[in-house]
Amino acid sequence: MQTIETIVIQKSIGYEEYHAFVENFLSQSHYLSLKSIEIDTHNTRLNLIRMERLDKTARMTAQTRLQMAAIRTPMIWLSIVEAWCGDVAQILPAIQKMASLSDKVEHRLIFRDQHPEIMDAFLTNGTRSIPVVVLLDKASLKVLGHWGPRPVELQTFVLENLQQINAIKDEQQQKLSYNEFLTKTQRWYAKDKTYSTQKEFLDLLKKVAL
Known part of the structure; x- marks a missing residue:
C-alpha cells in the first residue's frame, strides 16, 4: 500500500478519544453477555490499567527528545490497534509520548477489524499482528514506512x-x-520501560524523516 485514503484519516481518532472509547466500552460491559465479549472486556480492563500506568511513568530518552525536535517533515502516525490487545497497551503510550514531542507529528488511531484492507497491507509473517504504526507524509498521505508489532x-x-x-x-x-x-x-x-520501542522507532525515523 503506497498511500492511505483521506477518508481513513478523517474517520480516525486521537489518543484521548481512544481512551474515552475504552472507558465507555468498559462502563457498558455489564450489558454484554456474549462469552467472547466477556473475554475481551477482561483483557481490555487490564490494558486500560497498563496504559494509564505508562501514561504516567514512561520516560522519553534524551535521544528521543533530540530526534523528535529535529523532525522537519509534517507526518501522521497512524496506529492500527484493538483495545483487547496487550501489546497495544504496552506500546501505544510510548508512541503517543514520542509524537507529542514534535509539532510536526499528528498521532491518529484506527481499529484493525474495521479496516481489514489496511491491516492486510502490513501483515507480520502473514498474520494481522498489532499494533502497527504507519508513518505517512501529511500532505500526500504517502506511506513512508511502518513499525510493529513489537520490538525485535x-x-x-x-x-x-x-x-x-x-x-x-x-x-x-x-x-x-x-x-x-x-x-x-x-x-x-x-x-x-519502552526503551526498545523508542530506539527502534527512532531508527525508522532516521530513514524517512528529514
Missing part, C-alpha cells in the same frame, strides 16, 4: 515460544504454558 527482541521471543506452545498436545498443559508465556511477555515490557 520481544518478537523473536514471542515467535519461538508460540511455536513451542502450539506443539504441545495436552490441552491443559498448553493453556498453562500459554499463560506463563503471557506473564513473561508482560515482565519483558516492564523491564524494558
Whole structure:
C-alpha cells in the first residue's frame, strides 16, 4: 500500500478519544453477555490499567527528545490497534509520548477489524499482528514506512515460544504454558520501560524523516 485514503484519516481518532472509547466500552460491559465479549472486556480492563500506568511513568530518552525536535517533515502516525490487545497497551503510550514531542507529528488511531484492507497491507509473517504504526507524509498521505508489532527482541521471543506452545498436545498443559508465556511477555515490557520501542522507532525515523 503506497498511500492511505483521506477518508481513513478523517474517520480516525486521537489518543484521548481512544481512551474515552475504552472507558465507555468498559462502563457498558455489564450489558454484554456474549462469552467472547466477556473475554475481551477482561483483557481490555487490564490494558486500560497498563496504559494509564505508562501514561504516567514512561520516560522519553534524551535521544528521543533530540530526534523528535529535529523532525522537519509534517507526518501522521497512524496506529492500527484493538483495545483487547496487550501489546497495544504496552506500546501505544510510548508512541503517543514520542509524537507529542514534535509539532510536526499528528498521532491518529484506527481499529484493525474495521479496516481489514489496511491491516492486510502490513501483515507480520502473514498474520494481522498489532499494533502497527504507519508513518505517512501529511500532505500526500504517502506511506513512508511502518513499525510493529513489537520490538525485535520481544518478537523473536514471542515467535519461538508460540511455536513451542502450539506443539504441545495436552490441552491443559498448553493453556498453562500459554499463560506463563503471557506473564513473561508482560515482565519483558516492564523491564524494558519502552526503551526498545523508542530506539527502534527512532531508527525508522532516521530513514524517512528529514
